[in-house]
Amino acid sequence: MASEKEVKLLDFWLSPFGVRTRIALEEKEVEYEYKEEKNLILGEKSELLLKSNPVHKKIPVLIHHGKPICESLIIVQYIDEVFPSKTPILPSDPYARALSRFWADFVDKKISQYALRIWRLKKGEELDETKKELVENLRMLEAELGEKKYFGGEDFGLADIAFVPFTSWFYSLQAFALLSVEEEFPKLTAWGNRCLERKSVAKSLPEPKKVYELLSARRKELGVE
Amino acid sequence: MAKEDEVKLIGVWPSPYVARAMIALNLKGVEYEYIPDDLFNKSELLLKFNPVYKLVPVLIHGDKLPVCESRIIVEYIDEVWASSGRPSILPADPYDRATARFWAAYVDDKLAPHCRVLVWSNDEKSIAEAKEQLLAAVLQLEEAFIECSKGKSFFGGDTINFVDIALGSFLSWMKAFEIIMGKNFLDKTKTPRLVEWAECFRSVDAAKDVLPEAEKLVEFRKFAMAARRVTVADAATK
Numbered sequence: 001m002a003s004e005k006e007v008k009l010l011d012f013w014l015s016p017f018g019v020r021t022r023i024a025l026e027e028k029e030v031e032y033e034y035k036e037e038k039n040l041i042l043g044e045k046s047e048l049l050l051k052s053n054p055v056h057k058k059i060p061v062l063i064h065h066g067k068p069i070c071e072s073l074i075i076v077q078y079i080d081e082v083f084p085s086k087t088p089i090l091p092s093d094p095y096a097r098a099l100s101r102f103w104a105d106f107v108d109k110k111i112s113q114y115a116l117r118i119w120r121l122k123k124g125e126e127l128d129e130t131k132k133e134l135v136e137n138l139r140m141l142e143a144e145l146g147e148k149k150y151f152g153g154e155d156f157g158l159a160d161i162a163f164v165p166f167t168s169w170f171y172s173l174q175a176f177a178l179l180s181v182e183e184e185f186p187k188l189t190a191w192g193n194r195c196l197e198r199k200s201v202a203k204s205l206p207e208p209k210k211v212y213e214l215l216s217a218r219r220k221e222l223g224v225e
Numbered sequence: 226m227a228k229e230d231e232v233k234l235i236g237v238w239p240s241p242y243v244a245r246a247m248i249a250l251n252l253k254g255v256e257y258e259y260i261p262d263d264l265f266n267k268s269e270l271l272l273k274f275n276p277v278y279k280l281v282p283v284l285i286h287g288d289k290l291p292v293c294e295s296r297i298i299v300e301y302i303d304e305v306w307a308s309s310g311r312p313s314i315l316p317a318d319p320y321d322r323a324t325a326r327f328w329a330a331y332v333d334d335k336l337a338p339h340c341r342v343l344v345w346s347n348d349e350k351s352i353a354e355a356k357e358q359l360l361a362a363v364l365q366l367e368e369a370f371i372e373c374s375k376g377k378s379f380f381g382g383d384t385i386n387f388v389d390i391a392l393g394s395f396l397s398w399m400k401a402f403e404i405i406m407g408k409n410f411l412d413k414t415k416t417p418r419l420v421e422w423a424e425c426f427r428s429v430d431a432a433k434d435v436l437p438e439a440e441k442l443v444e445f446r447k448f449a450m451a452a453r454r455v456t457v458a459d460a461a462t463k
Contacts, residue, residue: 055331055365067320074326081319094304098292105294106277140277 007032008063010049012040014214016112016165017072018060019204023161024076026200028083041218073104076161089158096152103144103151104162110137115166119176119215122224131177135184142185149194156198160191164201167192171208172215229287232257235271236281237264239445241337241394242295243282244435248390249299249314251431253306265452296329299390312384328369328380329391336362340395343402344446359402359410366392367416374418378425385429393426393436400439405446 009025009032011018025032037049037059045057052061052068062069062078069078080089090097114134121127141163145151151159170181170192182189195201219225232250234257236243250257262271262281274283274291284292284301292301303314316322339362342355373380373388380388399410411420426432 064320069320069323069327071327071330074323074330077326078319078323081322094301095286095289095292097304098297098301099290101297101300102292102294105297 006065008035009033010035010037010046010052010061010063011059012037013206014041014211015059016116016169017058019165019168019206020072020161021060021062021075021079022204023164023200024079024089026203027087027089027156027161027198028079028085030079030083041214073101073108073158073162076158080158087156089161091152091155091157100152100158103141103159106137106141107159107162107166111141111163111166115169115173118179119169119172119219120222120224121177127177131179134173135179138181138185138188142187145187145191147187150191156195160195164192164195165205167195168206168208168211172212175212176215176219231287233260233285234258235260235262235268235274235283235285237262238437239264239398239442240281241340241398242280244394244397244432244437245295245390246282246284246298246302247435248385248394248432249302251435252314252385253302253309253311255302255306255309295394296326296333296387296391299387303387312381313386314381314390315387316381324373325380325387328366328373328388331362331366331369332388332391332395335365336392336395340398340402343406344398345449347450356406356408363410363416363419367419370418370422374422379422385426385431389422389426390432393423393429393432396423396427397436397439397442399423401442401446404439404443 007025007030009018009021011021011034013036022034035046035048037044037046040059049059049061050057052063053059053070056070058070060070060072060075062075064078064082069075076089090100111134114130114137118127118130118134121130150156151163167181173179173181196205216225232255234243234246234250236246236259238261247259260270262268267279271281271283272279274285275281275293278293280293282293282295282298284298286292286301286305292298299314307313316325336359339355339359342351343359346352346355369388370380375382377383379385380392385393403409411423413420427436
């Protein structure tokens with residue numbers, strides 16, 4: 001008799017939001033069934049996705065005991081609360097938690113929309129504007145990180161999980177927008193490498209070259225190049 | 226009160242986001258000092274305490290650095306004053322908590338931006354689009370209410386929770402839009418449960434003195450239109 005795995009993740013390999021949830025599950029050593037939305041890039045969504053996230057119809061969706069949880073940062077906090085471990089994703093102090101949430105939210109508000117749009121822009125004003133915003137916001141992240149090991153200090157946490165998936169896109173940012181994160185943001189670069197030393201991150205991050213290849217192909221299809 | 230317990234809130238009276246923080250503080254019976262700021266002329270204090278967004282509300286608790294972003298502030302308040310003998314703002318069960326966070330985020334992603342357009346824009350096309358999107362969001366929230374309330378008065382059941390606060394803080398503006406546009410966004414035929422809920426929410430002790438009068442917001446909008454050299458994005462408060 002087939003047993004349904006208690007934890008399912010509906011996801012797409014490229015999605016930074018999906019990567020967040022994978023990292024969280026790995027951090028907690030949770031066994032889960034990974035279900036890829038194979039044709040997402042063609043705009044096709046599975047029945048299960050449409051049923052599990054009728055409001056937004058987006059991945060990632062975590063399905064736990066048959067109940068769906070949507071929105072990556074909400075999913076990560078849920079995972080933290082339901083699966084205890086020696087390495088909590090959010091600290092116990094309310095002020096430290098607020099700070100963690102603030103910077104994770106900052107990534108959503110001020111990084112993702114620029115980083116995920118820049119690859120499809122032709123050379124011109126919009127590309128320059130988008131790059132300018134992204135650089136300004138990365139500067140704020142670099143300043144916030146400072147000399148700390150992780151955004152939360154000694155412990156890897158929500159803000160790190162929120163931002164680290166975007167490191168897979170740095171190679172593409174360089175190629176398409178001539179933005180070298182390594183040159184301009186040494187602290188973020190070092191932090192990214194430190195995060196990669198964690199099993200959960202190394203296992204979950206897509207390879208930068210693979211991201212580049214897919215985006216490159218899409219650029220040609222869209223006539224950006 | 227010892228300095229480390231002092232609570233200050235920087236805000237502006239028309240902001241629904243500031244209202245959220247006030248309602249949460251009231252719910253927990255927390256005494257605080259309200260520091261009004263000026264939407265059109267932001268203070269040095271605000272720029273210093275929220276350098277990232279330069280927006281209200283900003284909560285300053287004791288000698289800690291400020292907490293910004295209304296939903297984060299409300300969660301902070303809920304966690305710090307958890308043992309005050311008052312009801313919890315976030316549900317205890319993790320799944321219910323995730324659901325509450327989902328719908329509060331929905332209010333900010335799918336309702337608030339269109340409210341912002343209706344407050345600040347005078348472009349007919351943008352306004353028409355915003356009205357349509359706002360109506361769609363409200364219809365979705367009616368469904369959410371039916372699911373979350375389980376037959377009771379609030380999203381949180383018998384007492385107000387995170388979602389009630391997130392959405393309830395917009396009630397005065399929704400009423401103001403109805404006055405300005407002659408159109409009901411909360412409608413007895415399309416969203417009957419939310420209409421009832423709005424009445425209940427407005428009479429909750431923690432909220433009733435916080436929500437500004439809709440007529441005052443109508444006046445504010447007139448003033449804002451006249452003073453309009455500010456872009457829609459710049460003027461947004463979170």
